[in-house]
Amino acid sequence: MLTLFKLLGNKRLFILMLGLILFIALMGFSLGSRGKLTWAEKFVHDTSSFVQQLFYRPTAAVSAFFENVSNLSETYEENERLKVANAHYIRDKAEYNRVKADNERYKKLLEFTEHQKAQNRPYEYRIAQVTGLNVADPFNQSLNINLGSKNGVQKGMPVIAVEGVVGIISHVSEFSSSVQLLTNIDEKSRAIAVTVQGKENKSFGMIESYDHSNNTFLMTRIEENDPLEEGDVIVSSGLGGKFPAGLIIGKVIKRQVGDIGLTHTATIEPAATYQDWRELFVVIPPNTGNSSQENGQ
Incomplete structure (x- = not known):
């Protein structure tokens, strides 16, 4: 104790x-059995x-x-x-x-x-890539393509799109060429002989100028009894040797009496759009391409 x-x-x-x-x-x-907590x-x-x-x-x-x-x-x-x-x-x-x-x-x-x-048709259609477009002067527009004398291209050959004629080869280098657009045609240029598709033996006229304000060609020298009418498709006739026959130029949207009254004229809507080209065709007459390539070599 x-x-x-x-x-x-x-x-x-x-x-x-x-x-x-x-x-x-x-x-x-805590361990005891009870219902409530203390x-x-x-x-x-x-x-x-x-x-x-x-x-x-x-x-x-x-x-x-x-x-x-x-x-x-x-x-x-x-x-x-x-x-x-x-x-x-x-x-x-x-x-x-x-x-x-x-x-x-x-x-x-x-x-x-x-x-x-x-x-x-005895022509060769050579595809060309458009490499440049000169549009600064609306009255003297041209474009450049990647085909030249080495490819049989010569000055004066037509250049076309799927829709229709675009222009004419104006300058040729060895590997490239310049194309003067058909919209540059005027009284100083050489006119293009044309006719109506399906009426080749009954219709005749000349494409002599282009109206830049209305974007239309003027077809002249149409005889009074010529069967040409609105909606007709105008194609090259092949006369004069400048263009092969059958190349599409455009469609007639109006026919009227000429200034003198002796012949008629027609307003032609171009078939080609004259914009956003990437590929075009150079139309080469028979044998021209081969002879040109041989001379170039």
Whole structure:
């Protein structure tokens, strides 16, 4: 008993023993079968919940922040991939449209050459790439092509598009040529003998000038009894040796009596559009190309 009092005299040991007794008592109450919590258990439960809440909220916020950063990074990377994919799509679509347009042009060129062969005309149609267009002076327009004397091209040869006549070779170099557009024709130029398609033996006239304000040709020297009428297609007659027969010039949109009254004139809408050319044909008469190439060599 004396020993117990001595132990109680030691404050630290006394407090430790008291705490142990209280802990055992609390454990006993907790393990017991009861429907309600004691005030001590409630206090411990509330205290631990509060402490957990203090730690949980900052931890959850930090976790959510890093999760959002990760999601943002993934979204950015996905946007970059979509941008690259979209750029590739735009590039591929543009390339597809270009190839499709080229194929359409080449198809028309092939159909044109096949049609010319079917006409049994003794001319060669050599395709040329347009390399330049000189349009600074509307009354003296010309273009450049990538065919020259090495290819059998000579001055004065007609140059045509699929739609109709474009102009005449005006200057020839070894590997390129200049083409004077038919829209430059005037009273100083050499007129072109023409006729009506399907009425070649009954109709005749001359293309002598071009009206830049209305974008039309003037056909003159038409006889009063000539069967030419609105809607007729005007083609080269082959007379005079400047143009082969059958090259399309345009369509009649109006016929009127000439200034003197003895003959008639006609307003002709050009068949060629005179814009955005990429490929044209040089019309080469029989044997001319071969002899020219031999001389060039």
